[in-house]
Amino acid sequence: MKSFIELLNNYAPLNEGCIKDLTKEITEIHLLKDEHLEENNKHPDSFYFIVEGIVRVYYLKDGKDITDWFASKNQFIGPILNIYGGKPIQQYVQVLENTTLLVIKNNALEKLYKKYHSFERIGRLIITQTLIQLSERVIALQFYSAKEKYELLLKENPGIIKRVALKHIASYLGITLETLSRVRGQ
Amino acid sequence: MKSFIELLNNYAPLNEGCIKDLTKEITEIHLLKDEHLEENNKHPDSFYFIVEGIVRVYYLKDGKDITDWFASKNQFIGPILNIYGGKPIQQYVQVLENTTLLVIKNNALEKLYKKYHSFERIGRLIITQTLIQLSERVIALQFYSAKEKYELLLKENPGIIKRVALKHIASYLGITLETLSRVRGQ
DNA sequence: CGCCGAGTTGAACTGAATCAAGAAACGTGG
DNA sequence: CCACGTTTCTTGATTCAGTTCAACTCGGCG
Numbered sequence: 001m002k003s004f005i006e007l008l009n010n011y012a013p014l015n016e017g018c019i020k021d022l023t024k025e026i027t028e029i030h031l032l033k034d035e036h037l038e039e040n041n042k043h044p045d046s047f048y049f050i051v052e053g054i055v056r057v058y059y060l061k062d063g064k065d066i067t068d069w070f071a072s073k074n075q076f077i078g079p080i081l082n083i084y085g086g087k088p089i090q091q092y093v094q095v096l097e098n099t100t101l102l103v104i105k106n107n108a109l110e111k112l113y114k115k116y117h118s119f120e121r122i123g124r125l126i127i128t129q130t131l132i133q134l135s136e137r138v139i140a141l142q143f144y145s146a147k148e149k150y151e152l153l154l155k156e157n158p159g160i161i162k163r164v165a166l167k168h169i170a171s172y173l174g175i176t177l178e179t180l181s182r183v184r185g186q
Numbered sequence: 187m188k189s190f191i192e193l194l195n196n197y198a199p200l201n202e203g204c205i206k207d208l209t210k211e212i213t214e215i216h217l218l219k220d221e222h223l224e225e226n227n228k229h230p231d232s233f234y235f236i237v238e239g240i241v242r243v244y245y246l247k248d249g250k251d252i253t254d255w256f257a258s259k260n261q262f263i264g265p266i267l268n269i270y271g272g273k274p275i276q277q278y279v280q281v282l283e284n285t286t287l288l289v290i291k292n293n294a295l296e297k298l299y300k301k302y303h304s305f306e307r308i309g310r311l312i313i314t315q316t317l318i319q320l321s322e323r324v325i326a327l328q329f330y331s332a333k334e335k336y337e338l339l340l341k342e343n344p345g346i347i348k349r350v351a352l353k354h355i356a357s358y359l360g361i362t363l364e365t366l367s368r369v370r371g372q
Numbered sequence: 373c374g375c376c377g378a379g380t381t382g383a384a385c386t387g388a389a390t391c392a393a394g395a396a397a398c399g400t401g402g
Numbered sequence: 403c404c405a406c407g408t409t410t411c412t413t414g415a416t417t418c419a420g421t422t423c424a425a426c427t428c429g430g431c432g
Contacts, residue, residue, distance in 0.1 A: 145420090182420090
């Protein structure tokens with residue numbers, strides 16, 4: 001919780017009142033390996049911060065499980081509304097290790113945005129950061145070979161390989177499990 | 187100019203003082219077909235709004251000209267810092283038709299963000315919108331065939347085909363000009 | 373011990389890239 | 403308004419990275 005506030009403070013200074021209001025709206029939850037956030041099958045209505053552990057965000061495409069995003073310690077998961085053919089995709093969040101999360105409801109988030117300018121600023125900065133990350137991914141998908149995409153992931157997120165099943169890595173990279181296996185065999 | 191303010195107001199209501207300050211910082215420029223924004227070769231330091239016309243944002247990858255984004259009437263172009271292998275990519279903006287743009291310097295933008303909460307909010311909302319668009323593109327790149335990507339573009343931006351050279355469409359879609367040509371021949 | 377999910381390996385297939393050549397459209401100057 | 407060169411687009415033949423399908427291996431767990 002402290003580390004969360006600290007992290008936000010790095011984006012922009014938060015005043016006491018805002019921290020107080022924010023703290024009131026946050027709840028901490030613990031999930032065990034392979035559990036899902038219980039909000040599945042609902043419209044996503046919360047924002048999460050990962051205190052410890054690792055999760056993946058995924059969706060179903062033609063019945064196949066596609067990993068959209070990994071997040072681990074000190075990272076955020078927001079309801080990044082994914083769109084497919086003009087329609088929002090139902091997204092799910094699965095915990096890949098025992099994980100501690102902070103949760104805040106979207107409507108509480110909206111209220112804080114409205115009430116505190118500095119909080120709105122932090123929201124803007126975090127989203128901007130996410131946008132930049134995503135833009136790198138677009139380039140990777142457009143030009144990198146399977147091997148290059150795997151190596152980029154290794155470079156940017158070295159720990160992930162040991163913690164996450166390869167099938168999830170494969171779908172995240174947009175390649176098949178078989179191709180990933182061959183790439184890894186050098 | 188009016189349409190610009192109106193458009194912003196749709197995101198969040200701006201007060202008089204903010205509109206006044208904003209207006210002071212905006213300059214209108216006119217560019218002819220094929221001209222470039224003169225800020226090329228510099229670090230991008232402005233934000234644009236397209237009043238009329240169409241532009242493309244592109245970068246060079248291994249000497250090849252890759253279109254990253256199209257923008258036309260009533261759309262924004264920000265310095266969406268693209269990253270490639272961890273390094274920011276120099277981006278260029280070329281006008282594809284005679285075009286009228288509004289320009290605001292980044293540092294003026296930052297001042298307005300700081301001064302007006304409602305302006306910061308608009309910034310957050312516009313970036314969020316961009317993020318959603320980009321997330322759709324990630325899915326398209328991961329799963330769509332060349333034909334499907336082309337059809338998606340046709341559906342979402344029907345006018346663009348007649349206004350933009352096919353080679354730019356091709357590099358935007360992440361396919362070769364030859365493949366695009368074949369796809370178009372049904 | 374035997375099952376089951378996860379990962380590996382192999383062979384055939386395919387969508388798109390590449391390379392190459394030609395056609396069509398465009399603009400500029402005579 | 404036409405001739406010429408440049409740029410843009412099309413078409414064809416070949417190649418290749420990655421998919422698909424299928425069989426097999428490995429490790430954990432009831």
